[in-house]
Amino acid sequence: MEVNYRDYIISDDKTLIQIDTVFTMLSKTYWGIYRPKEIIEKSIDCSICFGIYKDDNMVGFARCVTDYATLYYLCDVVVDDEHRGQGLGKALVKAVTEHEELSHLLALLDTNDAHGLYEQFGFEHSLKTAMRRKRPTLK
Numbered sequence: 587m588e589v590n591y592r593d594y595i596i597s598d599d600k601t602l603i604q605i606d607t608v609f610t611m612l613s614k615t616y617w618g619i620y621r622p623k624e625i626i627e628k629s630i631d632c633s634i635c636f637g638i639y640k641d642d643n644m645v646g647f648a649r650c651v652t653d654y655a656t657l658y659y660l661c662d663v664v665v666d667d668e669h670r671g672q673g674l675g676k677a678l679v680k681a682v683t684e685h686e687e688l689s690h691l692l693a694l695l696d697t698n699d700a701h702g703l704y705e706q707f708g709f710e711h712s713l714k715t716a717m718r719r720k721r722p723t724l725k
Contacts, residue, residue, distance in 0.1 A: 596677060599637075612647075648663040
């Protein structure tokens with residue numbers, strides 16, 4: 587899948603992913619700050635991933651964990667600081683929610699921010715039913 591958005595390309599081609607760039611972007615987030623590069627690489631291998639590219643440079647990323655049959659979990663949505671404010675987050679989430687392998691599945695998301703962005707694509711709060719197991723310590 588490839589989507590053109592302004593001067594950017596959004597793609598699910600994993601061969602285009604620039605691991606060092608993903609690591610740098612995630613290390614600036616509240617959820618990925620302590621995630622080692624090896625864990626990021628493994629998570630990419632086991633997920634459907636989306637990259638945003640401009641002039642062959644990766645400037646955004648999102649990852650979906652899925653069983654391909656019933657649901658997917660949207661995570662690691664990030665846009666490089668220098669490229670924010672141009673609608674790239676919106677274009678990225680749109681590409682995810684319209685992706686041929688994901689569009690018919692239940693989508694889950696756990697985030698502390700950008701609720702307004704996700705609500706535009708049908709995500710809603712579900713605190714009454716949501717549960718989460720405490721994260722085990724990485725060894």
